[in-house]
Amino acid sequence: MRDDDHSPDGAAAVVTCTFVCEAAAVEEPPLEHAWEPPAGWAAVLRRDRRLQVALLAACVLTVVTAVIVREDVGSAVLPSLAVSALAVRLTAPLVHARSRAAWEADVRRRTRIEHALRRHESVGSDFHETVTERAEEIDALSRGSWIGWPVTAVTGVLLASLADEARFHVLGGVLTIVALALLVRSQRRGRWARRWLADPLPRS
Numbered sequence: 114m115r116d117d118d119h120s121p122d123g124a125a126a127v128v129t130c131t132f133v134c135e136a137a138a139v140e141e142p143p144l145e146h147a148w149e150p151p152a153g154w155a156a157v158l159r160r161d162r163r164l165q166v167a168l169l170a171a172c173v174l175t176v177v178t179a180v181i182v183r184e185d186v187g188s189a190v191l192p193s194l195a196v197s198a199l200a201v202r203l204t205a206p207l208v209h210a211r212s213r214a215a216w217e218a219d220v221r222r223r224t225r226i227e228h229a230l231r232r233h234e235s236v237g238s239d240f241h242e243t244v245t246e247r248a249e250e251i252d253a254l255s256r257g258s259w260i261g262w263p264v265t266a267v268t269g270v271l272l273a274s275l276a277d278e279a280r281f282h283v284l285g286g287v288l289t290i291v292a293l294a295l296l297v298r299s300q301r302r303g304r305w306a307r308r309w310l311a312d313p314l315p316r317s
Contacts, residue, residue: 148225148236154217161220165203172196230305235314245313248306255303262296 150157176196206216222243225236229244230251236244266289273285 147239148228148234150224150228154221157224158217158220165206169196169200169203172199230302230309233305233308233312241314244309248309248313251302251306252310255299255306258296258299258303262292262299265292266296 173196205212222240225240226244226247228234229236229240230248235241269285269288269290269292271285272288273282276282276285
């Protein structure tokens with residue numbers, strides 16, 4: 114051992130060197146990345162496109178059925194215009210590059226929010242405030258749904274029971290079933306939202 118090692122300056126140099134080497138060997142904690150779906154974004158985007166096409170097909174089928182049942186093309190003018198507007202909105206992301214990029218970004222955002230609320234898992238610190246804001250919106254909507262959807266269901270029951278024509282009976286029954294289903298869905302999502310608001314950043 115050299116004489117310098119026994120001096121105070123030499124000992125300090127050895128300790129400092131050792132500390133620097135140990136600090137350099139410690140790895141920094143990895144940055145938190147945004148959550149990615151297990152199947153990949155391509156599968157999510159493809160599924161959403163199919164849903165858009167199915168929704169458009171259902172709307173077109175509804176208009177065609179209304180024309181056939183009523184045997185009156187004029188009565189389907191307004192529904193046809195509504196379906197045309199919906200068709201433009203649904204197909205725009207598939208045609209224009211700028212609209213497609215915005216649509217894909219929106220799908221990614223909605224998918225991450227849905228996963229965070231449904232599974233009560235963090236999808237990245239960058240989305241913390243976004244998920245919390247959406248949870249507050251869903252919580253407010255779920256509380257209001259106790260009024261809106263029951264009223265709609267009662268309206269459907271009255272329509273089905275008091276109407277003279279069979280088609281209104283069917284329409285009232287469908288309206289009642291849809292309203293009750295949406296009430297259940299709203300309350301389930303409200304529970305997810307309140308769970309997130311009680312613990313905005315759960316530990317996985």
